[in-house]
Amino acid sequence: MSQNILITGAAGYIGGSVLAAFISQETGALCTATLHAAVRSDEQVQALSKLGINIVKVDLDDEGAVRDVVLNNKIDIVVHTATSILPRPAAHLITALGERRKATGGHAYYIHTGIATMYSVEGGWKDGEVRDTDAIYEYDKEIEGMNPARQTSNVVVEQAAIHGVKSFNIVLPQIYGRGTGEWRKLSVNYPAFIRTSIEHKIVHKFDVDSNPPATHISDITTLYTLLTSACLQGTPISSGRSGYYFAVAHRAPQYLVMDLLARGLHERGLVSSPTARVWPSYDAAAKALGWPALYIKAMGTFSGELIPVNPGKVGWRPQWDEKRFLENIDEEIDAVKELDTVKSTLFANV
Template identity: 25%
Template sequence: MLIPASPTDGGGTVLTHLLKSENPALKDATITCLIRGEDRIPQLEKAYGSRVKAELYKDLDDTERTIEVASQHDYIINTTLGFHPESAAALVRGLAKRRETTGKDAFMIHTSGTSNLADQPISGRIVEKDRIFDDATDDIYGYEQERQKGQLYPQRTSELGVVDAGLETGVKVLVIMSPTIYGKGTGVFNRSSIQVPSYVRTTLGNGQGVIAELYEIVLLNQIKSKGADLPTGKQANIFSGNGRHTWGELAAGVSEAAYNAGAINTPEVKSVTLEEAARLFGNEPFRMELGLSSNSQTESTVGRKLGWKPTKGAEAWKNGFVEEVDAALAKK
C-alpha cells in the first residue's frame, strides 16, 4: 500500500491511523510513503520503524517517479494536494501498470473537497444556498462536469481526471470529498488542517472531524470483499461531512481564539471584498469565493451505510480553533 506524502497532514493522520489498526488485514502491513527530502526519512523511521518504507521523489511534478513507485503497489491512498491534476493521474497510471502485471484489481482512494460543489453567492455566478448533495442519490460526477464547462477549478479537474483515468484503465477509484477538516493531525510532518489555518494566518498576520476511520473502512472493504459495498466509476464520490457551519462562524471562532491568546486586540470580525480577501490570503478571488465564502452542503449517506460513525463533534470543532492558533503562534 502506498500513501504519498502530503503538504497538509491528511496523509500523516491516515498513515498513523492505519498503522494503529488492530484489524488483521492491516495489523502487520507495511506501508510505503512517497516523500520529498532525505531529511524526512529518519523522522519516519523513528516514528514508525520498519512498518513504513520511504520512497523519494523530487516533488509533485515528478510524475515519472510517481508512476514507477505506484506500479509496485495494489492500493493507494492519495492525500496529496488536490489541486495538482498531473500527480493524481500519475498514480492511476502506475496502478494501471500494476494491474496489467498482476492481473489483480488495483484500487485508489483519492482525496478531494466539497468546494468542487460550492456555489458563488458573492459574485452571483451560481447561487444554490439551500441545495444539499447526497452521495447515495445525486450524480456528483455529472454535476461537476457541468460546473467545469462554466469555470475550470483545479481541484475539480484533478478529481474528474482521476475518475476518468480509472474508467479508462480499469483501476478502481473512490473519491472521498471532505468539507472543512478541523483539529490537529497525528502525522510526523505538517499537523495542520486547511481552511482553519488559512483564517488563523490571516488573522494573526493582521494584528478534524475524524475522517481517518472512513479511509480505513473503505480500504478494508476493498481488501476483504473486493469493494463489494463501494460505489465505483461515475458514482464513486462519497462525502465525509459531520455537521454544519457558516464561514462567519468559522471566522468568529478563529478570531475569538486569537483574541483569548492575546494575539490580536479585538475579536471583532469584519467583512471584506473578494479582491481584498485574495490579497490577504495570497490567492485568486474566485478561489476565495469557492473555498471560504460559499455554500456547499452534503449528506454522508454512503459512509454511514458502510459503518462510519464520526466520533468528533461541536466540542472538537471549537477546540480546533485554539489548537490552530497555538500552532501558528508557536511558529512565529
C-alpha cells in the same frame, strides 16, 4: 497474502494523519498490509524515517518515476492525498496501478482526495442539496469553466475505467484539529485565519455569513481507514462514477466561529478587538491569507448542501459534531501557537 499500500503526501496534514492512523491499527486488514509513504524532499524522508516503513522521495509529475515506485514496490492500493488540483499525478498513479493489475491478474485500487467547495453554488455547482450518491460525474462534465479540482476528479474516473482500476473520491470539507503525522500538523483554513489575525492584530470575516461543512481530522482518518480496509478485504463498495464519499460531519457557522476566535485571541492579548470585522475586499483577504485570488470568494463564502450517504455504508460514524467543535475552538488557537512551523504548499501550483 499481504498487500502493499502507497500513501502520497505522507508529510502533509491529511496524508501524515492518514499514515499515522494506518500504522496505529492493532486489528483488522490493515495490520497485514505493507505501508509505503511518498514525500517530496530529503528532509521529509528523514523526518518520516523513524516510522519503520518504506519512505520514497518521488516527483509525482514524473510518469516514469511514479511507474517505478508503484511497480518496484508492488503497490496494490494508492491513497492519494498529495494534491486535489493537478490531474497529471493522479493519471500517472492510476496508469501504473493498471499495469500492476495486468501483471498480477488481481485488483488495484485508487483513493483520491477531492474538495467539497466544488459542490456549492460558489464553486460552480447547481443550487440545492447534493448527495454523494447522485450522478456527480455526469453533472461535473456539464459544468463549463471547469476548475482544476473538478478536472482532476473527472480524470480519476475516466482513467480508472480505462485501466481497470477501482477508484474512490473522498471529498473533504473544511478540516480542523491537530494532525498526527510527523511533518505538517496544521490544516489550511482555520490556521490561516488565526495566523493572519495575529499578524494584523484583528480578526476578519467575509461579507457573507456562510455555513460550510466541516469535519475533525480524526474523523477524516477514520473514513480513509474504513475505505482502505474495505479494499483490502475485497468488500464490494461503490466505486468509479458511483465512488464519491462526502466526508461531512457537521456545519461550521462562520460568523460565530470568527467571533469565537476573536474572543479567544483577544483574551490571549493577540488581537486588539474581541469581535471580527469584515474584510475590506476579497483581494485584501487573498493577499493576507495567502489564498488564490481566483478562488478566494468560493473558499471564503461557500456553504453547499452536501449530504453524505456512501460513508455510512462503510461504517463511518463521526465523533465530532458542531457543538463539540464550537466548544473546543480554542484548541485551534493553541495548535497554531505551538505547531505553526511548516509552511503550507497547498497553493504552490495554483
